[in-house]
Amino acid sequence: xxxxxxxxxxxxxxxxxxxxxxxxxxxxxxxxxxxxxxxxxxxxxxxxxxxxxxxxxxxxxxxxxxxxxxxxxxxxxxxxxxxxxxxxxxxxxxxxxxxxxxxxxxxxxxxxxxxxxxxxxxxxxxxxxxxxxxxxxxxxxxxxxxxxxxxxxxxxxxxxxxxxxxxxxxxxxxxxxxxxxxxxxxxxxxxxxxxxxxxxxxxxxxxxxxxxxxxxxxxxxxxxxxxxxxxxxxxxxxxxxxxxxxxxxxxxxxxxxxxxxxxxxxxxxxxxxxxxxxxxxxxxxxxxxxxxxxxxxxxxxxxxxxxxxxxxxxxxxxxxxxxxxxxxxxxxxxxxxxxxxxxxxxxxxxxxxxxxxxxxxxxxxxxxxxxxxxxxxxxxxxxxxxxxxxxxxxxxxxxxxxxxxxxxxxxxxxxxxxxxxxxxxxxxxxxxxxxxxxxxxxxxxxxxxxxxxxxxxxxxx
Numbered sequence: 001x002x003x004x005x006x007x008x009x010x011x012x013x014x015x016x017x018x019x020x021x022x023x024x025x026x027x028x029x030x031x032x033x034x035x036x037x038x039x040x041x042x043x044x045x046x047x048x049x050x051x052x053x054x055x056x057x058x059x060x061x062x063x064x065x066x067x068x069x070x071x072x073x074x075x076x077x078x079x080x081x082x083x084x085x086x087x088x089x090x091x092x093x094x095x096x097x098x099x100x101x102x103x104x105x106x107x108x109x110x111x112x113x114x115x116x117x118x119x120x121x122x123x124x125x126x127x128x129x130x131x132x133x134x135x136x137x138x139x140x141x142x143x144x145x146x147x148x149x150x151x152x153x154x155x156x157x158x159x160x161x162x163x164x165x166x167x168x169x170x171x172x173x174x175x176x177x178x179x180x181x182x183x184x185x186x187x188x189x190x191x192x193x194x195x196x197x198x199x200x201x202x203x204x205x206x207x208x209x210x211x212x213x214x215x216x217x218x219x220x221x222x223x224x225x226x227x228x229x230x231x232x233x234x235x236x237x238x239x240x241x242x243x244x245x246x247x248x249x250x251x252x253x254x255x256x257x258x259x260x261x262x263x264x265x266x267x268x269x270x271x272x273x274x275x276x277x278x279x280x281x282x283x284x285x286x287x288x289x290x291x292x293x294x295x296x297x298x299x300x301x302x303x304x305x306x307x308x309x310x311x312x313x314x315x316x317x318x319x320x321x322x323x324x325x326x327x328x329x330x331x332x333x334x335x336x337x338x339x340x341x342x343x344x345x346x347x348x349x350x351x352x353x354x355x356x357x358x359x360x361x362x363x364x365x366x367x368x369x370x371x372x373x374x375x376x377x378x379x380x381x382x383x384x385x386x387x388x389x390x391x392x393x394x395x396x397x398x399x400x401x402x403x404x405x406x407x408x409x410x411x412x413x414x415x416x417x418x419x420x421x422x423x424x425x426x427x428x429x430x431x432x433x434x435x436x437x438x439x440x441x442x443x444x445x446x447x448x449x450x451x452x453x454x455x456x457x458x459x460x461x
Contacts, residue, residue: 004143005234007254008136009180012167017128024261025444028127028134030416031095033440034268035105036069037420038094039087040456041348043070044427046090047326048203052083052210066117067450070427072457077114077221078214081165084110085213089157090206091348092330093272093423097265098406099380100141100156101308104266107161107212108133108168114217115172116449123446129168131263137164138262140234143253144245146380147308150195154244155205158193158212163233163240165216166223173224183220185229188240190215198312201325267383267406270419271346273330276309279375279385279403280333284340287389287396295342295363297392303333304372304386306379314369321365326351334367335360347422374399382406413441432458 002010017025043049056062056079066080069087088094088106095105112129115121121129140160141149149156166183175183193208223229234240234253241248271281280303287293305314313333314320320332329335329351338360339346354360375384382401389396402409411419417437424433436455439446446452 003232003235004250004253005181005184005232006177007257008139008167008234009177009184011257012132012136012171012180013175013177015128015132015171017124020128020131021261024131024263025124025127027264027266028131029441029443030413031105031266031268032109032127032130032443033420033437034416035088035094035109036440036453036456037423038091039069039084040427041070041423042087042090043068045348046087046206048090048206049087052086052207056083066114067453067456069453069456077118078218080117081110081114081217082210082214084113084210086206086210089209091272092274093269093348095266095268096275097138097141097262098267098275098383099265100138100262101146101150101380102137102141102157102160103209104134104137104161104164105130106209107158107216108137108164110210110213111165111216111220112168112172113449113453115169115220119172119174120448120450121172123443123449123452125172126449127444129171131261132171133164133168134263134266135257135261136167137161138265139253139255139257140240143234143241143248143250145247145249148245148247150308150311152244152246153195155193155195155208158208159191159244161209161212162187162190162216162219165213166219169217170220170223173220175220175224179223181231181233182227182229183223184233185231186219186222186227187216188230188233190219191240191244197327198331201327203327205327265407268411268416270404270411270415271336272348273336273346274313275383276305276313276385277333277336278405279383279400280305280387281336281340281346282403283385283387283398283400284337284389285344287387287398288341288344291396293341293389293391293396295359298341298363298366299390299392301337301341301367301390302370302388303337303367304370304375305333306375306383307371308379309375309383309385310369310371317369320369321367322361323355323364326355329355332364333369334364337367338363428455428458
C-alpha cells in the first residue's frame with residue numbers, strides 16, 4: 001500500500017492548473033489578493049519588521065531579484081520568503097482554517113512567490129502551487145489532531161506549513177513526485193513553531209511562519225538539486241505524525257484527497273485579531289449598533305467561545321485583561337471586545353491607540369471570557385461565539401454561529417477590496433491601489449507572476 005508521504009507528493013506533483021476546479025482557482029486568487037495587502041502594510045507598520053530587515057541585511061541576503069511586498073529593492077529568494085512569510089503573519093489578519101486550527105496562506109504563498117519568480121512561472125502556476133500547499137498543510141493538521149498538537153506547545157501554521165511551503169515551491173521548481181517526497185523528508189527536520197510567544201507577547205509567532213516559508217523553499221531547492229531526504233516523512237516511526245502528536249490519525253491526511261478541496265474551507269479575517277475572537281466581535285458590533293450601546297452604560301460583558309478558543313484568547317484572565325503589546329491585544333478577547341464596543345469596529349490602527357487608552361483598558365476589565373457549550377458543540381466545524389452584554393438599560397444577548405469571512409459567510413469582492421484599500425491606503429495612492437487590485441484579481445491571466453506583484457510600492461519609493 002502506498003504510504004501517505006508518497007500519496008501527498010503524487011497529488012502535489014500531478015495537480016494540473018488546467019484541471020483545477022474553477023471555483024477552487026478563483027478562491028485561491030482571492031486568498032492571494034487578501035494576503036498581499038496584509039504584507040504591504042506589515043512591511044511598513046509592524047513593529048517587528050525593522051529588526052527583521054536589519055538581520056537580513058546583516059546576513060547579506062538583501063541582494064537579489066525576488067520581491068518583498070511593500071519594498072522596492074530585490075532580495076535573495078530565501079530572504080524574500082522569510083520576510084514575506086513573517087509580514088504575512090505580523091498583523092494576525094491572514095486567512096484561517098477552522099477545523100485544522102491554522103493559517104494557510106502565510107507560510108505557503110511567500111515560498112511559492114519566491115519560487116515563481118525564480119522560474120518565471122505564470123499566475124495559473126502560482127495559484128495551483130498554493131492550492132497544493134493549502135491541501136497538504138490542512139490535511140497534516142487534521143492527521144495530528146490540532147488540539148493535541150497545540151497541547152504539546154506547537155503552532156500548526158508553522159509545523160504543517162513548512163510541508164505545504166515545500167510542496168508549493170517544489171511544484172514550481174518542477175519537482176516530480178519523488179522529488180517532492182525528498183523535499184518533505186528534508187522539511188521533516190525543519191518543522192517547528194512554539195506557542196511560548198503567548199506567555200509574553202513575543203514576535204516569534206510571526207517569524208516562525210516566515211521561517212516555515214523560507215525553509216520550505218530551501219528544502220524544495222535542495223531536493224531539486226538531488227539532495228535526498230527520508231522517504232517516510234509523515235508515517236515513519238520517527239516521522240512527523242508520531243513525533244508531534246500523541247494519537248495521530250494518519251489516514252486523515254489523504255482522506256478524499258483531490259475530491260474534497262480544503263482550500264474552499266479557508267476563511268478570511270475582517271478583524272486583525274485571533275480568529276477565535278471574530279464571532280463574538282460580530283455579535284458585539286451588531287448589538288452595539290442595534291441598541292445604540294455606549295461604553296459608559298456597560299456594566300459587564302460575558303463572551304463565550306469554544307474551549308480551544310478560550311485557551312488562546314481567554315486564559316489566563318489576568319494577562320488577557322491587562323494587555324501591553326500588540327500581540328497581547330490580538331490574543332485578548334477582553335481587549336478586542338473593549339475596542340469594538342468603543343469604536344464599532346476593530347482595525348489595525350486601533351492597537352497603538354487603544355493599548356494606551358485608560359478608558360479602553362477599564363472596559364477591558366469588565367469582560368469575562370467563558371467556554372460556551374453551544375460554541376463547543378459546533379467546533380471545529382464552526383468557530384462560533386456568544387455575547388451577553390449587561391448595561392444600565394438592561395441585558396442584550398446574541399449567538400453568532402458562523403462569523404463573517406467563514407466559507408458559509410464569505411466576504412464579497414467589494415469587501416476584499418475595501419480591506420485591501422484600508423491596509424494599503426497610507427502607502428499607495430488611489431490609482432495605484434486600483435491598478436494593483438485589478439492586477440492581482442486577474443492573476444490567473446498573468447503570463448509571469450512578477451507582473452501581478454509589481455505595484456506594491458509607489459514608483460520612485
